Amino acid sequence: MSGTGNSYRTACWVKDRLSQRGFAAEIIPLEPCTGKLRRVGLLVLIFPTHAFTAPWPVLKFIAKLPRQDGTEALIIACRAGWTIGPWLMPGLEGTAGYLAALLLRMKGCRVRGVMGLDMPANWTAAHWGLNAGHVQSIITAARAKTEAFTDAILAREFRFRGMLPLFAGLLLVPISFIYLALGRFYLAKIFFASLRCTGCGLCARTCPHGGIVMRGKRPFWTLRCESCMRCMNYCPEQAIECSHPLIVLLHYATAFPAAAYALGLFGLRNANGLCLIVQYCYALLTLCLVYRIFHSIVGVSAINRLFFFTTMTPLFRRYHEPTTCIEDLTANNANTANNMISGTLGPRNY
Ligand SMILES: Cc1cc2nc3c(=O)[nH]c(=O)nc-3n(C[C@H](O)[C@H](O)[C@H](O)COP(=O)(O)O)c2cc1C
Ligand code: SF4
Ligand code: SF4
Numbered sequence: 001m002s003g004t005g006n007s008y009r010t011a012c013w014v015k016d017r018l019s020q021r022g023f024a025a026e027i028i029p030l031e032p033c034t035g036k037l038r039r040v041g042l043l044v045l046i047f048p049t050h051a052f053t054a055p056w057p058v059l060k061f062i063a064k065l066p067r068q069d070g071t072e073a074l075i076i077a078c079r080a081g082w083t084i085g086p087w088l089m090p091g092l093e094g095t096a097g098y099l100a101a102l103l104l105r106m107k108g109c110r111v112r113g114v115m116g117l118d119m120p121a122n123w124t125a126a127h128w129g130l131n132a133g134h135v136q137s138i139i140t141a142a143r144a145k146t147e148a149f150t151d152a153i154l155a156r157e158f159r160f161r162g163m164l165p166l167f168a169g170l171l172l173v174p175i176s177f178i179y180l181a182l183g184r185f186y187l188a189k190i191f192f193a194s195l196r197c198t199g200c201g202l203c204a205r206t207c208p209h210g211g212i213v214m215r216g217k218r219p220f221w222t223l224r225c226e227s228c229m230r231c232m233n234y235c236p237e238q239a240i241e242c243s244h245p246l247i248v249l250l251h252y253a254t255a256f257p258a259a260a261y262a263l264g265l266f267g268l269r270n271a272n273g274l275c276l277i278v279q280y281c282y283a284l285l286t287l288c289l290v291y292r293i294f295h296s297i298v299g300v301s302a303i304n305r306l307f308f309f310t311t312m313t314p315l316f317r318r319y320h321e322p323t324t325c326i327e328d329l330t331a332n333n334a335n336t337a338n339n340m341i342s343g344t345l346g347p348r349n350y
Contacts, residue, residue, distance in 0.1 A: 005321030014146060045058070080123065088118075093116035097114035097161060098114060181280075185223050189250060209224050244313075254286045
């Protein structure tokens with residue numbers, strides 16, 4: 001899975017390394033792959049970290065994977081490398097790698113290694129981005145680390161991350177859980193297209209999760225969006241923004257204690273679990289409703305300008321892995337179905 005090409009580029013490095021050693025390898029994008037993939041010799045799962053854990057599509061992919069009979073697996077969780085002044089700082093993958101490893105283990109895989117890999121930070125909704133020099137240094141270091149990791153696995157070593165990242169990951173589990181259950185839906189609903197948008201539809205066509213539908217000439221973000229940041233960073237007009245005031249508005253709209261009111265009406269007492277369910281459904285419905293209203297008025301140029309000038313993202317740099325174009329990220333999709341059916345890699349052939 002890759003939003004802005006970091007994980008894709010990492011997969012290319014692994015593939016090249018395997019090819020150099022005489023092994024056949026194939027890159028298969030995760031999203032069209034429904035889990036029917038079978039008979040692979042070495043499964044290398046590469047994905048971005050989202051909120052200190054593996055993104056939902058990765059967890060869904062593993063859940064759909066048929067039971068494996070000792071298939072060997074590697075996991076690379078790409079993180080956000082960033083900078084303070086001249087210093088390069090590591091990202092934090094939390095439970096991303098170990099959770100995927102545990103789930104693959106439960107599916108019958110033999111996990112040979114887990115690695116957290118610093119690639120340039122891509123969350124351009126939340127920060128101002130890195131300059132080209134820092135991007136290049138992070139990528140150069142990441143490539144060397146990926147090649148060393150692949151070589152170690154080919155030399156029949158096991159490579160894990162140790163206990164400290166696992167401990168840090170466990171402390172961050174509540175944040176990851178809230179993100180998976182609710183946070184990602186809020187983030188999906190703060191995107192909007194500015195007046196620069198030409199209505200070309202590229203964002204909708206290339207979203208890996210089918211997260212955008214075009215309503216007339218304007219993109220509309222649905223709850224399928226996983227905030228992978230592809231649309232925002234590959235839009236040719238740099239027209240996609242995230243509204244920070246809108247997230248505050250959404251927070252207040254969804255914080256209304258719907259559960260207490262609804263359950264009070266039915267005379268239910270001590271129904272904590274039920275309260276949560278009612279509140280959860282209310283929050284999702286409210287998100288959708290407020291966003292529909294927002295979308296219907298944000299086409300008006302004065303309102304669009306209001307949201308444009310009250311958010312920070314017009315000031316933030318855009319980012320995608322510098323050598324990865326949008327075609328690279330979408331080209332493999334057509335081949336995926338064949339790969340899934342025929343399983344082009346034989347068992348243990350690496
Ligand atoms: C919504 C979101 C949440 C993220 N959370 C984390 C995080 O918790 N820790 C981290 O190190 N990086 C985090 N990142 C950064 C990405 O994992 C990182 O930049 C990755 O290399 C992107 O890979 P990709 O281009 O293949 O999607 C986050 C990015 C996004 C968009
Ligand atoms: S890619 Fe950019 S310009 Fe094209 S429809 Fe999407 S937001 Fe508008
Ligand atoms: S809508 Fe944009 S951010 Fe959301 S999943 Fe699709 S490409 Fe990624």
